[in-house]
Amino acid sequence: MKVTYNWLKDFVEISLSPEDLADRLTMAGLEVTGIEKKTDDYVFDIEITSNRPDWLSVLGVAREVAVVTGKRLKNLRLPVASKKDLGKKILAIKIEDKKDCPWYTARIFKEIKVGPSPSWLRSRLELVGCRSVNNIVDITNYCLFEFGEPLHAFDWDTLGGGYIWVRRARPEEKITLIDGTQRQLNNEILVIADKTKPVAIAGIMGGKDTEVSSQTKTILLEAAIFNPVVTRKARRYLGISTESSYRFERGIDPNAVGLATSRATQLLQELAGARLTYIGSTTKPKTKKVIINLGLDFVTRISGVKVDRATVKGVLKGLGFIVKEKQDKKECLVVERPSYRQDVTSAVDLVEEVTRIYGFEKIPTTLPAVKPQQVTKNKLVFISELKNLLVGLGLQEVITYSLISPDILNGIFDSKEGLASINNFLNKEQKVLRPTLLPSLLDCVSHNIKQKNECIAIFEVAKTFQQKLDVLKEKWCLGIALCGTDARLTTQGLLKEEFGWLHLKGILEAIFERIGLLNVNWEMNPVGNGFQIKVKEEVIANILKPAVETLNNFDIKNKEAFLAEVDLDKVFSLPKKEKRFVPLPKYPAIVRDISFVVNEGILIKDIIDRLRQEAGGLLEDIKVLDFYRGRQIPEGFISITLSFIFRSSERTLNEEEINPLQARVCQVLEQSFQARLR
Amino acid sequence: MSELNIEEVAQRLEVEAKGIDSLDALENFRRLYLGRRGIIAQLTSLIPTLSQQERPVFGQKVNSLKNAILEIIKEKELVLSSKGDSSSKQRQPLDVGLPGIAQPLGRLHPITQTINEICSIFIQMGFLVEEGPEVETEFNNFTGLNIPQEHPSRDAFDTFYLAEAGGDAQAKNRGEDRLLLRSHTSAAQVRLMKMRRPPLAVVVPGRVYRPDAVDASHSFMFHQVEGLVVDEGIRFSDLKGSLQVFVQAVFGKKTKMRFRPHFFPFTEPSAEVDISCIICGGKGCSVCGFKGWLEILGSGMVHPNVFRHVGYDPKRYTGFAFGLGIERIAMLKYGINDIRLFFENDLRFLKQF
Numbered sequence A: 001m002k003v004t005y006n007w008l009k010d011f012v013e014i015s016l017s018p019e020d021l022a023d024r025l026t027m028a029g030l031e032v033t034g035i036e037k038k039t040d041d042y043v044f045d046i047e048i049t050s051n052r053p054d055w056l057s058v059l060g061v062a063r064e065v066a067v068v069t070g071k072r073l074k075n076l077r078l079p080v081a082s083k084k085d086l087g088k089k090i091l092a093i094k095i096e097d098k099k100d101c102p103w104y105t106a107r108i109f110k111e112i113k114v115g116p117s118p119s120w121l122r123s124r125l126e127l128v129g130c131r132s133v134n135n136i137v138d139i140t141n142y143c144l145f146e147f148g149e150p151l152h153a154f155d156w157d158t159l160g161g162g163y164i165w166v167r168r169a170r171p172e173e174k175i176t177l178i179d180g181t182q183r184q185l186n187n188e189i190l191v192i193a194d195k196t197k198p199v200a201i202a203g204i205m206g207g208k209d210t211e212v213s214s215q216t217k218t219i220l221l222e223a224a225i226f227n228p229v230v231t232r233k234a235r236r237y238l239g240i241s242t243e244s245s246y247r248f249e250r251g252i253d254p255n256a257v258g259l260a261t262s263r264a265t266q267l268l269q270e271l272a273g274a275r276l277t278y279i280g281s282t283t284k285p286k287t288k289k290v291i292i293n294l295g296l297d298f299v300t301r302i303s304g305v306k307v308d309r310a311t312v313k314g315v316l317k318g319l320g321f322i323v324k325e326k327q328d329k330k331e332c333l334v335v336e337r338p339s340y341r342q343d344v345t346s347a348v349d350l351v352e353e354v355t356r357i358y359g360f361e362k363i364p365t366t367l368p369a370v371k372p373q374q375v376t377k378n379k380l381v382f383i384s385e386l387k388n389l390l391v392g393l394g395l396q397e398v399i400t401y402s403l404i405s406p407d408i409l410n411g412i413f414d415s416k417e418g419l420a421s422i423n424n425f426l427n428k429e430q431k432v433l434r435p436t437l438l439p440s441l442l443d444c445v446s447h448n449i450k451q452k453n454e455c456i457a458i459f460e461v462a463k464t465f466q467q468k469l470d471v472l473k474e475k476w477c478l479g480i481a482l483c484g485t486d487a488r489l490t491t492q493g494l495l496k497e498e499f500g501w502l503h504l505k506g507i508l509e510a511i512f513e514r515i516g517l518l519n520v521n522w523e524m525n526p527v528g529n530g531f532q533i534k535v536k537e538e539v540i541a542n543i544l545k546p547a548v549e550t551l552n553n554f555d556i557k558n559k560e561a562f563l564a565e566v567d568l569d570k571v572f573s574l575p576k577k578e579k580r581f582v583p584l585p586k587y588p589a590i591v592r593d594i595s596f597v598v599n600e601g602i603l604i605k606d607i608i609d610r611l612r613q614e615a616g617g618l619l620e621d622i623k624v625l626d627f628y629r630g631r632q633i634p635e636g637f638i639s640i641t642l643s644f645i646f647r648s649s650e651r652t653l654n655e656e657e658i659n660p661l662q663a664r665v666c667q668v669l670e671q672s673f674q675a676r677l678r
Numbered sequence B: 001m002s003e004l005n006i007e008e009v010a011q012r013l014e015v016e017a018k019g020i021d022s023l024d025a026l027e028n029f030r031r032l033y034l035g036r037r038g039i040i041a042q043l044t045s046l047i048p049t050l051s052q053q054e055r056p057v058f059g060q061k062v063n064s065l066k067n068a069i070l071e072i073i074k075e076k077e078l079v080l081s082s083k084g085d086s087s088s089k090q091r092q093p094l095d096v097g098l099p100g101i102a103q104p105l106g107r108l109h110p111i112t113q114t115i116n117e118i119c120s121i122f123i124q125m126g127f128l129v130e131e132g133p134e135v136e137t138e139f140n141n142f143t144g145l146n147i148p149q150e151h152p153s154r155d156a157f158d159t160f161y162l163a164e165a166g167g168d169a170q171a172k173n174r175g176e177d178r179l180l181l182r183s184h185t186s187a188a189q190v191r192l193m194k195m196r197r198p199p200l201a202v203v204v205p206g207r208v209y210r211p212d213a214v215d216a217s218h219s220f221m222f223h224q225v226e227g228l229v230v231d232e233g234i235r236f237s238d239l240k241g242s243l244q245v246f247v248q249a250v251f252g253k254k255t256k257m258r259f260r261p262h263f264f265p266f267t268e269p270s271a272e273v274d275i276s277c278i279i280c281g282g283k284g285c286s287v288c289g290f291k292g293w294l295e296i297l298g299s300g301m302v303h304p305n306v307f308r309h310v311g312y313d314p315k316r317y318t319g320f321a322f323g324l325g326i327e328r329i330a331m332l333k334y335g336i337n338d339i340r341l342f343f344e345n346d347l348r349f350l351k352q353f
Helices: A005-009 A018-026 A058-069 A119-127 A135-147 A228-238 A243-250 A254-272 A296-303 A309-318 A347-358 A379-392 A438-450 A501-515 A548-553 A568-573 A604-614 A655-673 B003-019 B023-034 B039-049 B054-083 B110-124 B168-172 B187-195 B236-251 B304-310 B326-334
Strands: A002-004 A031-038 A041-047 A092-095 A103-110 A151-155 A163-168 A174-176 A182-184 A190-193 A198-201 A219-225 A275-281 A291-295 A322-325 A332-336 A455-468 A471-490 A493-498 A520-524 A530-535 A538-544 A561-567 A590-599 A619-628 A637-646 B135-137 B179-181 B200-209 B221-231 B257-264 B267-276 B293-302 B318-325
Touching (some): A002 A005, A005 A058, A058 A135, A058 A309, A092 A103, A135 A151, A135 A254, A190 A228, A219 A254, A228 A243, A254 A275, A296 A347, A347 B257, A347 B267, A438 A455, A471 A501, A501 A561, A604 A637, A637 A655, B003 B039, B110 B200, B236 B293, B318 B326
Antiparallel strands (some): A002 A041, A163 A190, A455 A471, A471 A493, A619 A637, B200 B221, B221 B318, B293 B318
16 A cells, blocks of 8 residues: 655654654554655555554554654544535435445535646645546545545436435346446445446446536535445456455444545535535444453563553553553553454454564564473374485485376376366366376476486375365375486496386385385286285385377377386385394305396296295395396397305305205206206 | 526516605506516517427416516505605596596475475474375364454465365365365464364474466465464564574574564464565665565464464463465575476476575
C-alpha cells in the first residue's frame, strides 16, 4: 500500500526524516519496502500484513506513526451533518442477508457540479497510484485511502425507483462494469441492485449505467460493510482486484464508515457544491466489547524481557486500547480493544503489541535449555547415510518434481489403478502424485543427453504415492538411473565403458552390503525386462531396462538406460546383519585360479554352487576373478576365471593335498558344465 | 672380452655404484651399462663369437650382471628420489599437470547440501531431525495451526488438494480430514506435538507444494526446514538466540540480523528475520533491492491456540517455531538466480556445488 509523508502529517506531527520514519515503521511491523521522492512529498510503499486491515488507511498508519514517535494524533475536526436540512424519505434499503452485508449506509446529495478536481486532490491521488477521474469519484477515492472505507457514488437519476437492494445475483443476470467489461453473474456474487437490475458488484466495482458523469446532478453515496469471504470469492471469480475489494476482503472498522462519510460530505460540499438531502442506513452492527486481562509477568514469560508497567500501559494506550489496572492487583492490566483492532483476541496478542513497539531489538538473546529427548532409530539418518554412500559410488543426486503427468508412466508403471491425483492442478504435468520415481529420472536423463552430458549416473531419494483403497500410502524410495558412457582414466589409458546391468548391480550390491541386508535374491521380473530383488518373499527393489519405445517417449534415442527403484521403507525395517568378530586365520591359504570357457547359457551361480559342494571341506571361498566375452572366445561362449581359496584352521596345508581337489573341480567343470579348461 | 672382464666389470660396478649421488649420475650409470652401446650390450654381442659350450655359462653370467645392475639402479633410484632433487626440472617426481586417478565421486544436490548444513547446526544444539508426510490433512496443515476456516491460504489457488478417492474415502476425506499436499512444513508441528509430549526440540526438513506458476523465483514444489521448541519457560529471547547461532554458523560471524514484527496465524508474537545482505554487507545492492537486508525466514512464539489444538496446556508450556525456505537460502548462499535450475538437474549445474 502507498501512503505519503505529507498526508500522514495531516494526522500527526512528524519530526523524523522520511528514511528514519520508514525504519521505525518497518521495525514496528509495517514493512516499508520503498521510499520514492516526489516534487514536494515522499511516497512510502508499505507491506501490510493480512491481520491489520486498519493499516490500509492513512489514519491507520498515522496511528502507528504517533505511537512509534511518541506523538498524539491531531484532532480530526469532521463536521456533523445537521438533520434539519434533510428532506423526506426517498430511499428504501433492503438487505437480503445480513451476513453478506452487515451494514449499509447511503447519503443523497443534490445540486452536484461535476468537474475536475483541484490540483492538491489530483496530485495526492496520483502519488498513491490512483488515476483522477472527476471531483466526485476523486472524493470517494480520497476518503477510501484516508480512512480505509471504500465509498461508491451512484448517479441517483439512473437508479430505478428509490430503491437499494443488496442481494445475491440471479444466475441469468449480467452487468456492464465501469471498466467497460460485461460480466455474467451468479449466485455466489453479491450485488447492489435497484428495483430491477444489478447496478454494482458489492465491494468490487460499480456499473457503467449508474456511474457519475458530467451530466450527474444528484448522487447516492454508498458507505457499507460487505462480507470479506463473499468479496474474495467474487473477486477471484471475476478476476477483478480493486482498492475497494482489497479492503473489504480484509475487514472494515465500522467506525471508519462514519469517518469516511463525514469527510466525503465535507469535501462534496466544498468542492462540488453538494447539498446533503437524505441519510439512510441499516442498523449499525454492534461491535463486541472485548476485554482482556494482561499480567505483566505474562509479557516477561513470553518475551524473556521485563517491561515496566508504565511502558506497557503507554504503548497500549497509544495504540488506542483502553487500559485500566486491577484494583487488587496492580500487576494485572484490564485492556479493552478499540473497534479497529478485531485481530486482538487474547493476552498473547497484547504481548505482541507491547513487544513490537517496545522493540524486538531490545529483547536479549538467550539460548533455550534444550533437554535430551527420546531418540528412536531415525529413517532420515538412514537416508542421509545412504545418500552419502551413493555419492561415494560416483552417483549424482537429483531432485525432481513429485507431481507428474500420468502419460509419462507408460511402459514403466502401467497399472493406472491407485494413482493419487490432484484436484486443482495448474497443468497436466502436475496431475498425479507419482507412484514411482523412474519416469522423472528418465526425464532427467533425457535433459542431460540434450545438454551433451555423456556420463549420466544419477539417483533420487523421495516419496512415492499410491492410493490403496481409502488409504494413501506414502513411502520413501530410491531411484537410480544409468545411461551413457563411463570414461575413467587409468595408467593404461582411458577406459571407456557403456553403462550396463553389471554397473547397476554393483551399485546395489555395494549399498545392500553396507546396509547389512541379508538373503538378497535376484529374480527375473514377470515382464522379462529386468529383475525383482527379494528379501525372503518381499520385493524390495525393481531393476529394469526400459523398452526402446518407452525411451523414445522420453526422447532418448539410440541409448540404453538401466533403472532401479528400491523401497526404502522396507529396506529400513528389514533385519540387518549383526556385526560379529571372526578370528583372523592362523594358517596361510592356498589359492588356485582356474580358467575355463563355457556356453553362455550356463549360469555362473549354478557353477559356483555346485563346485562349493564338490571342492571339499578345505574350501574357504570361490571368487570370480575374471570373465570375458569377445575376441579369442568363440561366439556364444564366455571365459571365466575362478579363484579357489583353500585353508585349514588347524594347520598349514601343503600343495599335494590340494592337487586332487583341484582335479576334482576341473573334472566337474568339464563333465557337468561342458567347460573347456584353458 | 673374456670371463675375466666380466668379473672386473662386476667389481668396478660396486665401486661406481657407491659414487652415484644424483639422479643425473644414475642416468649416466644406466647409460654406461644398459645403454644401446653400453657394457651389457657389448658383452651380449660377444656371445656369437663363443663356442657352444661357453655360451650358456657366459650368457648366465651376463644375465646375472644385468640383474645386478638393474637392482642397483632400482635401489639408487628409490634412495635418490626419496631425497628429492629440486635442482632439475626434468626430474620432478611427477608431472603434476597430469590428472590424478581416483574413483570419481558424485555429489549431493545443492538443496540436500543446504538442508544438511542447516540441520547439522540444530542437531549440535540438541534438536532432533524429524519428518512428516507430504500428503497431509487439512487439520494438520491449517486448522491445527490456528488458520481460520475462511483464510485465503486454504483456497485452491494456494494449496493443492487431492482428488477424492471413491467409496468410503469420499465421506471420510471431508473437512478436517480432507487430504492436501502440505503447503508448509509447519504441518509437521501439529503431527509431532500430537504424537509426543514436551520437551520438544525438532527440525523438520522436507518438500512443500503450492500451486504457483513456475518462473525464475517461483516453483510449485520447494523445500523448507521447520524448527520447533516446546517446553516450560521457552521465551522469545530463546528464539532470538537460537536463530542467531544458526545465522552466524551459515552466513558467518559478522552477519547482522534483525527481527521484524510480522504476522503468522500460528505464532504470536511473530517475526520475520532479515540478515545483513551477504553480497554488499548492508550497503545496498541489486540482490537486497538496495535495502541492505535480506529476508530469510519467518518465526515466532507458538500461538496458545495451536497448543490447545494438540492438547498441550498453554498455561504450562510455551514454545517457538520457525520456517526457512531452503531454495532461497541456497540461492543466496551460492548466488543462483533461477529457482528452476534446482529441478532441471543439469549435471553441469549440479557438479558446481
